[in-house]
Amino acid sequence: MALRASKRKRPLREKRMLVEKSKIAEKVLDDRTLSVLHYFLSHKLITSLDYPIAQGKESVVFRATAPAGFVAVKIYKYETSSFRRRLIYLENDPRFRAPSGLREAVKTWAKKEFANLKLCAEHGVRVPKPIACRENVVVMEFLGEKGLPYALLKDVWLEDPAATFHDLLQNVKRMYAAGLVHADLSEFNIVMKGEVPYLLDLGQAVLLAHPAAEELFLKDVRNLVWFFKRRGVITSEGEVAQYITGQLDHLDLNNT
Ligand SMILES: Nc1ncnc2c1ncn2[C@@H]1O[C@H](COP(=O)(O)OP(=O)(O)OP(=O)(O)O)[C@@H](O)[C@H]1O
Ligand SMILES: [Mg+2]
Known part of the structure; x- marks a missing residue:
C-alpha cells in the first residue's frame, strides 16, 4: 500500500x-x-x-x-x-x-x-x-528502472570488467580531485546501470584533510583491486593509487 x-x-x-x-x-x-x-x-x-x-x-x-x-x-x-x-x-x-x-x-x-x-x-x-x-x-x-533498483556491482556479471574498472577509476579520480575519499568503497556500494557504475553511500566519505584520509583511501583502492582481480583484471594497488592521485598518467587494464 x-x-x-x-x-x-x-x-x-x-x-x-x-x-x-x-x-x-x-x-x-x-x-x-x-x-x-x-x-x-x-x-x-x-x-x-x-x-x-x-x-x-x-x-x-x-x-x-x-x-x-x-x-x-x-x-x-x-x-x-x-x-x-x-x-x-x-x-x-x-x-x-x-x-x-x-x-x-x-x-x-x-x-x-x-x-x-x-x-x-x-x-x-x-x-x-x-x-x-x-x-x-x-x-x-532513484537509481533503477521500471521502479526496481539497479543491482549492486557484487551481483552482476560484467561483459568487460577492465572497462568497468576503468570507468570506476575515472570517477574515483574526479572524487579525489574534488578533495574527497569515499572511505567505504567496494562492490557493495556501487550500483550498475547496465555496464555503467554509480557510487553510493557517501555518509562516511572524508575530506583529504582528515587524519585518516590516506589510510581510508588505500583501503578503498585495495577493495577495488581485489574485487577486479577476482573478475580477471590484474593490477597493483600502488599503481592504481598513483593513477587516482595523478602521479601516474596511464594505467593499462586488461581482461585475462
Ligand atoms: N539512490 C538510490 N537508488 C536506488 N537504490 C539505492 C539508492 N541508494 C541506495 N540504494 C539501495 O539501498 C542499499 C543501501 O544503500 P546505502 O549503501 O546507501 O546504505 P547502507 O549500506 O544502509 O548504509 P550504511 O552504511 O549506513 O549501512 C544499496 O545497496 C542500494 O541497493
Ligand atoms: Mg552501503
Missing part, C-alpha cells in the same frame, strides 16, 4: 498510515522522522513512500514517488549504537560543527552525505543526484 498525501492537510491520518508500514519501517519511523516525512509530503517533494529497498545497520533506504518520478529516501536511524564508532568520520571537517550527542551525530551524518553527494555531482562523479536533506533524511535520485 502506498502512502499518498491527501489534498487536505491531515497530518494525524498520514502519521497513522505511516506507522502501519512494515516492521522494517516501524523501526525507523519514529515521531521525529515522521514529521520530516510529513514535511516532504506536504511540500510535494514526495507524494508517497512506497517500500523499503534495503535496510542497513545505520539506515533504511525507501523508494518513494515524487511528482516527476521515483526518488530514493535514505533514513538514518536514531536508535542505533553503531554511530558511536563512526564519530571519527565526523572529525576534522570544517563544513560541520562537531555534534554534541549521538542524535546530533546522526543528523550531521545525513547532512554530510548530502554535502558529499553535492560535491561529487558538481565534479562529475557519477552518484545519485542529491535532492533534499532534512534532519536524518536524505532524498536523492
Whole structure:
C-alpha cells in the first residue's frame, strides 16, 4: 500500500498510515522522522513512500514517488549504537560543527552525505543526484528502472570488467580531485546501470584533510583491486593509487 498525501492537510491520518508500514519501517519511523516525512509530503517533494529497498545497520533506504518520478529516501536511524564508532568520520571537517550527542551525530551524518553527494555531482562523479536533506533524511535520485533498483556491482556479471574498472577509476579520480575519499568503497556500494557504475553511500566519505584520509583511501583502492582481480583484471594497488592521485598518467587494464 502506498502512502499518498491527501489534498487536505491531515497530518494525524498520514502519521497513522505511516506507522502501519512494515516492521522494517516501524523501526525507523519514529515521531521525529515522521514529521520530516510529513514535511516532504506536504511540500510535494514526495507524494508517497512506497517500500523499503534495503535496510542497513545505520539506515533504511525507501523508494518513494515524487511528482516527476521515483526518488530514493535514505533514513538514518536514531536508535542505533553503531554511530558511536563512526564519530571519527565526523572529525576534522570544517563544513560541520562537531555534534554534541549521538542524535546530533546522526543528523550531521545525513547532512554530510548530502554535502558529499553535492560535491561529487558538481565534479562529475557519477552518484545519485542529491535532492533534499532534512534532519536524518536524505532524498536523492532513484537509481533503477521500471521502479526496481539497479543491482549492486557484487551481483552482476560484467561483459568487460577492465572497462568497468576503468570507468570506476575515472570517477574515483574526479572524487579525489574534488578533495574527497569515499572511505567505504567496494562492490557493495556501487550500483550498475547496465555496464555503467554509480557510487553510493557517501555518509562516511572524508575530506583529504582528515587524519585518516590516506589510510581510508588505500583501503578503498585495495577493495577495488581485489574485487577486479577476482573478475580477471590484474593490477597493483600502488599503481592504481598513483593513477587516482595523478602521479601516474596511464594505467593499462586488461581482461585475462
Ligand atoms: N539512490 C538510490 N537508488 C536506488 N537504490 C539505492 C539508492 N541508494 C541506495 N540504494 C539501495 O539501498 C542499499 C543501501 O544503500 P546505502 O549503501 O546507501 O546504505 P547502507 O549500506 O544502509 O548504509 P550504511 O552504511 O549506513 O549501512 C544499496 O545497496 C542500494 O541497493
Ligand atoms: Mg552501503
